[in-house]
Amino acid sequence: MGFRFASTYVKGDKGKYQLIVGDRAWDQLQQSLKLITRKTSPISLAERITKINEIQLGWLNYFRGASIYSKLKTMDGWLRNRLRYCIWHDWKKPERKRKNLIRLGVNQGDAYAWSRTRKGGWAVAQSPILITTITLPRLKKRGYQSLLDMYFKLNPSVCEPPYTRPVRTVV
Numbered sequence: 001m002g003f004r005f006a007s008t009y010v011k012g013d014k015g016k017y018q019l020i021v022g023d024r025a026w027d028q029l030q031q032s033l034k035l036i037t038r039k040t041s042p043i044s045l046a047e048r049i050t051k052i053n054e055i056q057l058g059w060l061n062y063f064r065g066a067s068i069y070s071k072l073k074t075m076d077g078w079l080r081n082r083l084r085y086c087i088w089h090d091w092k093k094p095e096r097k098r099k100n101l102i103r104l105g106v107n108q109g110d111a112y113a114w115s116r117t118r119k120g121g122w123a124v125a126q127s128p129i130l131i132t133t134i135t136l137p138r139l140k141k142r143g144y145q146s147l148l149d150m151y152f153k154l155n156p157s158v159c160e161p162p163y164t165r166p167v168r169t170v171v
Contacts, residue, residue: 037082039089085125104133
């Protein structure tokens with residue numbers, strides 16, 4: 001079935017368990033998403049996003065009752081990096097990379113330097129240049145839905161864990 005039980009790890013709640021997703025189910029999800037986001041797959045970004053959304057929706061519907069917030073957050077970041085990698089690979093030539101980076105708001109000097117970098121595509125996908133230009137709102141405009149957003153839509157009773165880090169105000 002893909003489910004497991006794990007201790008809640010809350011002080012004072014000895015003997016309480018929560019339903020979680022098994023490791024094999026996570027691996028299968030990651031493999032299916034990896035297959036779609038291979039850089040050599042001859043499909044457009046719109047088709048990739050459509051397939052990703054279908055797989056995510058089916059998987060989240062099946063594991064709807066499990067406690068999976070933190071793992072979904074990690075998987076979501078990994079998937080966005082895979083999409084950035086596909087986009088970077090689709091741009092192919094340095095001149096196209098430079099023009100597209102300028103269109104996304106990068107200044108010309110940085111765009112020139114990053115378009116001709118010798119770093120691999122995966123390293124560039126995780127670099128500040130693509131993280132700040134190909135953002136989640138831009139991917140959402142193209143039709144991408146994050147795993148966490150889908151999870152909260154399917155489980156309205158589950159609320160996001162509180163932000164525990166203190167926020168400093170700059171005066």
